[in-house]
Amino acid sequence: MSHLPLRIAAVSAVLALAACATQRVAKESAPMFTAQRVTEHRGSDDLLTGGLGLSGLRAMVPPAFADAEHPAPAELRRRALWSNWRGIADLAPGGGYGDLYGSTAAVPGREFSALATVPGASQPHRVLVQVPDAFDTKKRCVVVAASSGSRGIYGAIAVAGAWGLPKGCAVAYTDKGAGTDYFDLDAGQGINADGTVAAPATAGLAFAPDAPSAAPGVRGVAFKHAHSKDNPEADWGRHVKQAAQFALSSLDEAFPQAAPFTFDNTRVIAAGISNGGGAVLRAAEGDSDWLDGVVAGEPNVLVEGEGSRALYDYTTQAALLMPCALLHLQGLPQPPLAAQATPLWTQRCALLKDAGLVEGADTAAQSKSAYDQLKFAGWTDEALRAGALSVGFDLWRAVAVPYASAYGRYAFGEMPCGNRYSALGADFSPRAATAIERAAWWSDASGIPPGAGVNIIEEHPTEPLRTLRCLRELWQGDSADALRVRKGIAETRAGLPREGLPVVVIHGTDDGLIPMAFTSAPYVRWAKTAGRDVRYWQVRNAQHFDAFLGLPDYGSRYVPLLPYVYEALDRVDAHLDGKAGLPADAVIATTPRAGAPLQAANLAMPPR
Template sequence: MKPALLCTLMGVTSVALTACNADEVFNTRPDFVIGNIQHQDYDGQSDDLLTAGLGAAGLASATVPAFTDPQAPTAAELRRLAIYNNYRALVDTSPGGGYGHLFGPAVGNPGDRIPGREFIARMVVPGTTVPVTVMAQVPDAFDPEFPCMVTAPSSGSRGIYGAIGTAGEWGLKKGCTVVYTDKGTGTGAHNLATNTGQTVTGTLTGLADEALFLAELAPDQRERFNSQWPDRFAWKHAHSRQNPESDWGQQVLQSIEFGFYVLNTLYGRELGNGNTLRTITPRNTLVIASSVSNGGGASVRAAEQDDRGLIDGVAVSEPNVNPAVDRGFTIRQGDGPVIADHSRSLLDYTTALAVYQGCANQTSLNRDSAPLNAVFNPPETGLNICHSLFNKGLVSGATPDDWATDAQRILNNVYGVQPEQNLLAPLHFGLAVAQSISMTYANAYARAGVEDRVCGLSLAATDSAGAVVPLAPAAEAALFAVSNGIPPTAGVNLVYDNAEGQPTNLAISASPSSSQVDYGLDALLCLKSLADGEDVVTGTALTGAQAELSDAMAGGVAAIRASGNLQRKPAVFVTGRADAVLPINHTSRPYVGLNQRVEGRHSQLRYYEILNAHHLDVLNGLPGVGDRYVPLHYYYFKALDLIWAHLTEKQPLPPSQVVRPVPRASLATPLTEAHLPAIQPAPAETDRIIFTDSQLRIPD
C-alpha cells in the first residue's frame, strides 16, 4: 500500500482536480444511495458496533434481550436483538465449543466491545427498483494512515447484521471499516393484511418509500388476494421480482463505494469551500472481500466483477457459488468415483434434497446414527414420503427400508452429495433447510410475485393443527430482529395452499395425490419439476404456464452463474467436507477447478477443505453434533489471517490442502487448539489438493 498523494487544490474545479490525479476527486454521495443516511455513534460501553452493548458474555447468554413494549420495540432494541440473534445463528457460543478462547468478541480484544460509528442507508443497483440495505461500521480504532476495509454481505438470506459475527467481528477487531449489505434479502416481510413492512431499522411502516419491501400489488389486487388468501406475507428474497442474487456482486462493490464515501466524510481533507477531498481511496486502502455462505458467494462474484481495482484479496468460508458448467474437468476424492456431473445449480440439488431426504432419513444408518433425526423428523411422515415416492415410481425396492436406501442412493450417486454429508442431512431436513431454500429461490429465479403462489405455496403463521392464522402483533413487531430472512422463520411458515382439506403448514400437510401426510410432497415435486424442466413423475415436458415458469427459473439460474475468473486476485476458500447445505461437489470444488481452467498458472486461489466440519456451526452445541464436528468458523478466521499476512507482509499463501482436525468426542471435553491443526505452509503430499490432467484431485 502507498500513501495518498495530495495536491494543493484550494478553489480549483473538479475538472482540474481530476486532472491532477484520478483518485483525487471531491467526496460526493453515490448516486445509488436513496433516502437518508442514518448515523449513530456507539461509546463501546453502553452500546457498541459488535455486540450492541451485550459484550461477549451477553451474546453467549441464553437470556434473550427484551423489549420494553413488545408490540412497539424501539430501533435500538430491535438492533440489539438482531445482533444477538444473528451472531448466535452463525457462531457456536455454547460452553466448550471454542467461544471465548479460540474465537469471540473478547479474543484479541480485551474490552470485548468495539466503539465507533455506524452508517445505514438504502441503495439500488442500476436497472432495479427494490432497495437494498447498506451499512458501514467505522471503529474508533480505524487508522486513516493505514486504512483497511472488509466486506460483510449477509449470510443466507439474513438482514444487514447477518455477518456481524463473522466478517464483521474479524474486521472490526483489526480496526478496519466493515461494509455490509443485506444483498436484497433480509426480513423484508410485507404483511398483506395490514399492508405494513419493516424500515432499515426494523420498525414497522406502511410507506413504500421507507419500507425494505412492499410487494408490487395495486390496492385492488391486494384486496382480492387477501379475500382469497387471508393473513399471508410477501417476503423480499422470494417475492421482490428482482432475482437479487444476480446483483449480489454489484451490491458488494457498491457497499465498498459507500464505505469510501463514509470514510472520506469522516477523514477526507476539508478544502474550506464546502468540499471534501477524497483522501482514502482504493489506491491506498487494503480491501478484503469476505463473508460466509451466501455472503461468501456474493464477495466472490464481486471479485469477478471488480473492473476498478476496488478489491485486493478474497477470504470466504463455505461460499454459495454456482460455477459455470464446464465438463472439461472432473473431480475425484481419493480412489473414489470420478465426478463429471459437478456444478449442479443450487435449485437443482436443493429441490432434490427437498424431495428425497425425508425418505432417506429412514435408512437404518440414519435411524441409528444421524443426530436428533427422530426428534426433528417424525418417522411416520418419513415412511409416508417413502411410500408416496414408491407409488410414483421415484424409488424402488420391496420394503420401506429398500425405498429409503434407494432415496439415499439417488442423492449420493445421481446428485453428487458426498457420503460425509449424509449424517447431518436429516437434521437439516428437520429444520426445513432444503424446503425453504427450494421455495424461496424458485420464486426469486423466476421473478415471481407473491400472487403467483408458485406450486401452491404461500407464507403465513399457522396454528398447532397447521391452519393459517394471523401472526401475533408482538411477533410481527420483532420480525426484523428474529427472522433469518427465509421462512419458515420467526412464526411465519411455508403453507401448502393445495393441501388436502385446507391450506396447511407444509410440514404436516397431506398431498392430494396420496391423501397422506407426506410433507406436501406434491408441492416439493412441483418445485423439482420446474427446476428440471420436465415432470419428475412422468418424465414429460412441461407445457403452458408451467413451461414458461420453468424457463424463467432457468434464466434466473443462468444469471447467477460464476465465471471462475478472480482476475488474479489472491483468494482463500475454506469449506467443510460435511457441508449438508451446499454440497461441495457443486460449489467450492468445481469453482476451484473452473478457476484453474480460466486462470491457469495465474490463479492465486487456495482451497482448504476441512474434515469433520460442516455448514452451520451453531448446531455444534447439540448432542451428537458438537462431539463429531469442529467449528469451521475457526478456520475461516485463519483464512482471513492468511490473506491479511499475504497482502501486508507478502507472506506466501499455503498450497491448497485437506486439513484434518480431530473432534472432541464429548461435549464435556473443551475444544482446544490441539483438536485444530494449522493450515500448513508446506503440507504433506498426501494432503495436497492439486489440479492435474484436467482433474481436481482431493485426498481422502
C-alpha cells in the same frame, strides 16, 4: 444511542460503479443511497455485540423490548445482533469461541447505514458500515461482507465484524437484496430503515412489494428475497461493491481530515460464508480491481461444468428423496431423533414408491433406491449424514419455495406451485399477524420462513409430495414456469475472479446444505484451470452450521469452520502487507473434540 446529522448525501448521490485513478466516483442519474442514518455506539452499546458481550450472547432468551408492540431502534439493533451471532457462531461453553478463536470484545464507534439500489433493480438492499473509533487512517482497511443465507444486515457480524473491528478496520455489510424487511399485506405495513414497523407512505421503507389488488381473506406476508421481482442473487457481486463504495463515503464523513478514501488508497478485503461466500466470489469477477483480496467460506456458487450443480437442483432433489434415503444410513447425528423421524421417513418412502420415484417392495429397498439416486447425483455419505439436520428442520422445502419465486421474478400472489406465506392460527389456518409479531420480524427473522411467526402455506397441505414434486418439476420440466425459473438460475452463474486477485476458499468436507462437491470444488477447479490464484482449504469433519455445534452430538462429531475463515483472513492480510505468501492448498485433518473442550490440536490449523 444518539443520531448525528448527516453530511454525506451530496457525496453519496454521485457515487457510481466505475472510477478512474484520480476520481473514484462518477455521476449517476439518481442517488445510489437513500434513507441514510448515522448512530453512535459506545459504552454499554458497542459495535460488535451491542453491549451484550459473550455472556449476553449466550443467553437463551433474546434481549427484551420495553414495549413489545413498539420496540425502539436501539432495542431492535441489540436483538438483531443477538439473533445473528447465535445463528452463525458456536458460542457454547467448550466450543472455543472467545478462548481459542474469535472475539466479542467491546468495540466503540459509529454505524453508517443506508438503502442502496443497483441499476435495473426495483427494490433496494441494505448497506451498513461500522467504523470503530480505533480506525487507523494510515492503514485504511475495509472488510466488506455479505450476509449468510438470506439474513438481515447483521448477518455477517460474526464473520467479518468479529475479525475486522478488533483490528481497527471498518466493516461494510450488505443484505444482498434479501434480509428481514418483511411486509404485512393485511396490516399494510413494512419495515423502516431503522427496523421499526412503518406504513408504505413512510420515507425510508426498506421493502414495499408489487402486490395485486386486495383479495378476500388473509393476504399474508411478503419478503424481499422471494417477492422483490429482482432475482437478487444475480446481482450479489454488485451488492458487495456498492457496500464497499458506501464504506468509502462513510469514511470520508467519519474522518474528513483524512479524506478522500478511495479504492486506490484503501485496502478492501471481501469476506463471507454460505450465500455470503458466494456473493464475495461474484464480487471478485471482471472489473474487480477495487478488491485486494477475497475469503469465501462454504460458498454457494455455481459455475459452468466441472460437476457444478445449482442450489435449486440439489435442494429440490434432497427435499424429495433425502428423508427416505437417510433410513439407509447408520449413525446419523442427533437431532433429528430416530424415534420421531423414522415413522415420517418410512411414510415418505411409501409415498415415493407410489409416485414411481423409488423402487423396492419394502422400506429397506425403497430407502436404498433413494440413497442410490442421491449418490449417483454426487452426494457423499458425509454430506448426507450432515444433511439430516436440514431434513429435521425442513430446510430443503424452506429454501426451495422462496428461491423458485426469486429466480422466476414472481410478484407477491404469483408464486409457483401455489405457495404463500402467513401467520398461522391454533388450527394451522392462515391468520393476520399481530402487532407484536410484526415488531420483531426485523430483529428475529432469518430472512427465510418458517420462523418469527411466518409460515409456508401450501395450496394442497394434505398431499405431502404435491408441492415438492411441483418444485422439482421447475428444474426438470419444460413448462413456462420451469423455463422462467431456470432462466433466473442461469443469471446467477459465476464468472472467473480477476487475474492476480488473491482468493482463498474454505469448505467443510461434511457440508450437508451446500455440498462442496457441487459448489466450491468445481469453482476452484475451473478457476485454477484458467490460471487464477485461488487457494483451497478442505476441512475434514466440518459441516455447514457452526451454530448447531452447541448440540452435544454435533459438537462431538464436528469442528467449527469460523476459525479457518479468521485464519485465512489473517493470512491474506499478511500477504497484502508483504509479510507472507498466500496459504497453500490443504486438506485439513481435524480431530472432533468428542465432548471435551475444543483445543488447537483439534483444529490442526495448517502451518504458516
